Amino acid sequence: MVRVGIVGATGYGGAELIRLLAGHPQVEIANVYSSSADGEGLEKTFPHVSGLGLPKLLPIDADSMSKANDLIFLATPAGVSAGLSPQLVESGVKVIDLSGDFRLEKGDVYKAWYKKEPAPASFVEQAAYGLTEWNQEQVAGASLIANPGCYPTAALLALIPLMKSGWVKPNSWIVDAKSGVSGAGRGVSLGVHYSEINESIHAYKVGSHQHTPEIEQELHKQSGVETIVQFTPHLVPMTRGILVTAYGQLSQEVSQAQIQELYEATYADKPFVRVRPAGSYPHTKEVYGSNYCDIAIHVDQRTGRVVLLSVIDNMMKGAAGQAVQNMNVMFGMPEKTGLPLVPVFP
Ligand SMILES: NC(=O)C1=CN([C@@H]2O[C@H](COP(=O)(O)OP(=O)(O)OC[C@H]3O[C@@H](n4cnc5c(N)ncnc54)[C@H](OP(=O)(O)O)[C@@H]3O)[C@@H](O)[C@H]2O)C=CC1
């Protein structure tokens, strides 16, 4: 059994990790940690986990954490992992970080987009970017995983095959994304107040969202081609789910069938990416509560553009689900272990 510890267990990412790990056949939830609720039972925060026999919340202390766990998940705000993970990794415990602290390779880029001090460069260098489908080998050998952001997961799984093909003009990509409100975490603020967001939709952080350099960095790494992406996120009044609609200008005559074939071949052996039949319209509800990313391809011959539609559950493939998928790969377990396959529907 792998002994896991969860930091940030009182947040949304932490709660989703508990849901998955409590049902994982090869994991023991050994410890849960909190920066604010020492000694309390997690059911005080989350009545829905009552009766699972979970340990009480402990204070965060790197020394004792590294002795009591084989793996620590950090589901904490940006900046926390940058300080904590180096100590944990040095003492021999593996770390999967759900925040953005180890995703960006260049410290100055992190500082510019997150407005925080970057993690030590030597640890950023050894972190594997945990987009499992594309980095399985690096994930398997890593001690520190930078779990991808929710929007980058949906965008990258859709864009990478076409970026690698050379069939789309690199700087033409426009990534329009819509997210449910759980993507903003459990903290209360005016921006997620029910009466402010219900029956409304709005864009935010146009040209300045911190996931923009992450998408660009990984497209470059996977395709070898530098790319600038126009990324616009929107907040929609639903709890979970992300829909990415991405537009790229084709660089040559390519048919819908050719692109469809490319995607089907690329993801044929990837259990969590489902390429939908040509011309379909995936709904976020069709992946709700699951670790799937569903992708559909539309070629518009009139405009010469390809339109990619990609849906995920932000809490699952966009956060905790992908983190568990990475844990499975790190510990040599089958990739799908403990990840319930069928989405909750309706
Ligand atoms: N929600 C989502 O869809 C996604 C989230 N992420 C990332 O995952 C991380 C967690 O997100 P999410 O669960 O939504 O956020 P939440 O705000 O719901 O939870 C974060 C938790 O972190 C803990 N925390 C707060 N401050 C500190 C601190 N200084 N030191 C240690 N722990 C602290 C809090 O628990 P306590 O007070 O008990 O310590 C809190 O419950 C974030 O970095 C987020 O960006 C990534 C992808 C998707």
Ligand SMILES: CC(=O)N[C@@H](CCC(=O)OP(=O)(O)O)C(=O)O
């Ligand atoms: C809807 C919503 O607010 N989503 C969050 C998701 C970002 C996130 O989780 O940030 P890191 O993964 O980079 O830490 C946002 O746009 O900031």
